[in-house]
Amino acid sequence: MIKHSINIFIVIIVFCVQMITWGYDMHGEIQDKAVQTNLHALAAFQVHYTNFMFYTINVGTPGFIEEGVYNTRRKNGNIEYVPFIRWRAGPPVETGRPLDFYLDAASRGFYVIKMPGTLAFTRDGRFQLDSRGRLVTMSGQYPVLGQEGEIFFPEGASVNDISISRAGLLYLGNQEIDRLRIAVFKSFKEMQTMDTLNGSFFVLTRPIQTIEGPEHYKIKQGWLEENNILKAITGDILMAKNAYDANAKTAHLINRVLGSAASLASP
Numbered sequence: 649m650i651k652h653s654i655n656i657f658i659v660i661i662v663f664c665v666q667m668i669t670w671g672y673d674m675h676g677e678i679q680d681k682a683v684q685t686n687l688h689a690l691a692a693f694q695v696h697y698t699n700f701m702f703y704t705i706n707v708g709t710p711g712f713i714e715e716g717v718y719n720t721r722r723k724n725g726n727i728e729y730v731p732f733i734r735w736r737a738g739p740p741v742e743t744g745r746p747l748d749f750y751l752d753a754a755s756r757g758f759y760v761i762k763m764p765g766t767l768a769f770t771r772d773g774r775f776q777l778d779s780r781g782r783l784v785t786m787s788g789q790y791p792v793l794g795q796e797g798e799i800f801f802p803e804g805a806s807v808n809d810i811s812i813s814r815a816g817l818l819y820l821g822n823q824e825i826d827r828l829r830i831a832v833f834k835s836f837k838e839m840q841t842m843d844t845l846n847g848s849f850f851v852l853t854r855p856i857q858t859i860e861g862p863e864h865y866k867i868k869q870g871w872l873e874e875n876n877i878l879k880a881i882t883g884d885i886l887m888a889k890n891a892y893d894a895n896a897k898t899a900h901l902i903n904r905v906l907g908s909a910a911s912l913a914s915p
Contacts, residue, residue, distance in 0.1 A: 703877045711772030713876055715734070716731070737754075749869060753866075755836075756859075757865045759828065759829075761785055772787060800825075830862075831858055841853050
């Protein structure tokens with residue numbers, strides 16, 4: 649019985665990554681309370697550890713929005729992981745680029761872009777003109793939408809001649825081109841139903857109420873919204889990383905103790 653428990657424990661440690669997919673269900677195989685506690689801790693902190701790595705990769709991505717997770721222990725002892733998105737706006741930073749736009753809409757506003765088969769929403773205001781004079785995102789080259797659809801500038805247009813009003817009206821010199829299509833959602837609660845594609849682009853899973861009118865936002869040229877990852881600064885994610893490492897070491901120690909006990913019990 650002891651050897652059987654040791655084998656089960658080793659298998660769980662080796663495949664701890666796959667446990668995220670399996671929901672960390674031990675199926676009643678692990679009887680030792682200390683092992684159960686450490687496995688639950690490993691499972692919880694591994695989710696945050698993964699987020700830490702994702703935050704680190706995107707710490708320099710403008711408009712990146714942090715996704716967190718709630719750890720909730722149920723009556724049956726299982727831990728349920730509920731993801732959520734922190735919609736707070738990141739700090740503005742000046743870039744001086746004519747096609748960098750900062751959107752101030754009380755953390756509820758997004759640029760509307762066109763992706764294959766769907767519309768998407770982003771706060772990454774880094775734009776450029778493609779070979780057709782079309783306004784596209786710098787990341788992914790997706791068309792940025794205006795009130796009239798895709799936004800085109802005349803052939804040979806210089807980005808240095810492009811300006812934008814606080815209400816999102818785009819100009820080439822004195823010529824009005826189009827108004828950026830801005831989505832300002834009414835409720836943070838409804839925004840939690842959106843799906844994130846990579847932390848910068850989001851799509852709707854169901855209709856969400858919006859607030860119409862340029863009085864609900866303002867745009868500033870030559871500025872960007874930085875990412876909103878405060879945890880990377882405050883050290884919360886580092887704490888989760890250290891907690892994960894500590895629980896992993898504890899689990900290895902328990903494994904060694906069980907191994908020693910099995911050896912002593914052998915004839």
